[in-house]
Amino acid sequence: MKIGIVGAGMVGSAAGYAIALKGTASKIVFVDYNAGLARAQAEDIAHAVPFASSTVVTAGDYAELKGAGVVILAAGVGQKPGESRLELLTRNAEVFRQIIGKVLDAAPDAILLVATNPVDIMTQIATRLSGLPPARVIGSGTILDTARFRHLIGEHLGVAPRSVHAYVLGEHGDSEVLCWSSARAGTLSVKDFAAQMRVPLTEGVKARIDDGVRNAAYTIINGKGATWYGIGAGLERLVRAIARDEQTVLSVSIVTPKVEGVQDVALSIPRIVGAQGVVSDLFPELDDGEHEALGASARLLKETLDALEY
Numbered sequence: 106m107k108i109g110i111v112g113a114g115m116v117g118s119a120a121g122y123a124i125a126l127k128g129t130a131s132k133i134v135f136v137d138y139n140a141g142l143a144r145a146q147a148e149d150i151a152h153a154v155p156f157a158s159s160t161v162v163t164a165g166d167y168a169e170l171k172g173a174g175v176v177i178l179a180a181g182v183g184q185k186p187g188e189s190r191l192e193l194l195t196r197n198a199e200v201f202r203q204i205i206g207k208v209l210d211a212a213p214d215a216i217l218l219v220a221t222n223p224v225d226i227m228t229q230i231a232t233r234l235s236g237l238p239p240a241r242v243i244g245s246g247t248i249l250d251t252a253r254f255r256h257l258i259g260e261h262l263g264v265a266p267r268s269v270h271a272y273v274l275g276e277h278g279d280s281e282v283l284c285w286s287s288a289r290a291g292t293l294s295v296k297d298f299a300a301q302m303r304v305p306l307t308e309g310v311k312a313r314i315d316d317g318v319r320n321a322a323y324t325i326i327n328g329k330g331a332t333w334y335g336i337g338a339g340l341e342r343l344v345r346a347i348a349r350d351e352q353t354v355l356s357v358s359i360v361t362p363k364v365e366g367v368q369d370v371a372l373s374i375p376r377i378v379g380a381q382g383v384v385s386d387l388f389p390e391l392d393d394g395e396h397e398a399l400g401a402s403a404r405l406l407k408e409t410l411d412a413l414e415y
């Protein structure tokens with residue numbers, strides 16, 4: 106499958122690098138209004154390919170996206186230290202106004218994968234601007250937060266993160282909901298796993314993990330200016346699920362008819378992803394506190410979108 110990546114900065118290039126190393130795509134095309142940057146990223150990543158796969162990596166104008174099965178949207182500004190994702194909205198909504206039409210003119214059949222922040226609202230904007238069905242405009246949503254959650258649970262319990270089955274729901278942002286009530290390690294609830302392994306899983310430990318997940322972006326941005334490896338790998342995972350029609354469960358954001366009483370809001374819940382995009386939503390079982398927090402997250406996203414004139 107041919108993949109387009111619009112926005113050849115840190116996130117776009119990390120996604121391209123992960124896709125090229127894994128050989129997930131036959132071809133990658135970078136597009137950026139900084140054409141020199143797009144060419145440089147493509148050339149640099151192409152030099153990694155002989156070690157790993159046979160992916161062809163190039164750069165070009167929007168017309169070069171013709172035939173792409175997936176186009177990743179990673180164009181726009183990122184957070185400065187201390188800035189929230191929601192504060193990027195006005196600037197990045199303008200970027201999407203400039204690029205979505207051009208992407209669709211060249212690649213009308215592509216599934217759009219949105220990474221630009223605030224990713225849930227940008228996904229809703231991309232859905233409206235493109236006129237595509239919600240199932241084909243997928244925000245990376247909490248795919249990254251879910252990975253962070255699994256990493257920290259695995260580290261604490263002494264088990265591989267791939268054996269941890271736990272999800273972060275709602276906004277990819279400050280109001281996200283760590284779903285402890287259904288978190289499992291292997292076949293056990295994390296509570297029972299911790300008891301069997303004699304590892305404490307106190308409210309204090311949970312609060313530390315919550316803080317580590319919720320504030321990871323702020324911490325990393327303070328240290329190196331931006332985050333890119335985690336989301337680059339997450340975007341590759343999503344492309345793979347689509348390219349190979351995997352029917353894999355991933356926590357991603359699409360416009361959803363109703364969540365906790367809030368209508369038409371883009372946020373993350375676990376969903377099945379395959380060649381047609383999102384195939385099904387899987388509403389998880391939640392405890393009362395998680396229901397309430399997911400409702401608050403949905404209302405925040407909806408109100409923020411409604412306040413934006415576009």
Ligand SMILES: NC(=O)C1=CN([C@@H]2O[C@H](COP(=O)(O)OP(=O)(O)OC[C@H]3O[C@@H](n4cnc5c(N)ncnc54)[C@H](O)[C@@H]3O)[C@@H](O)[C@H]2O)C=CC1
Nearest residue numbers: 112113114115116137138180181182183220221222331336
């Ligand atoms: N969804 C997620 O989990 C994550 C999302 N992000 C978000 O991804 C976005 C990109 O972040 P970075 O790659 O670090 O930023 P960056 O500044 O390194 O790259 C952004 C690129 O977009 C390009 N661009 C800007 N406006 C454009 C336009 N109108 N047309 C074409 N290209 C345009 C710029 O030239 C630049 O190369 C940000 O909004 C950031 O917050 C970052 C990390 C994780």
Ligand SMILES: CC(=O)C(=O)O
Nearest residue numbers: 190222249321322332
């Ligand atoms: C920047 C961002 O959204 C993240 O790393 O979670």
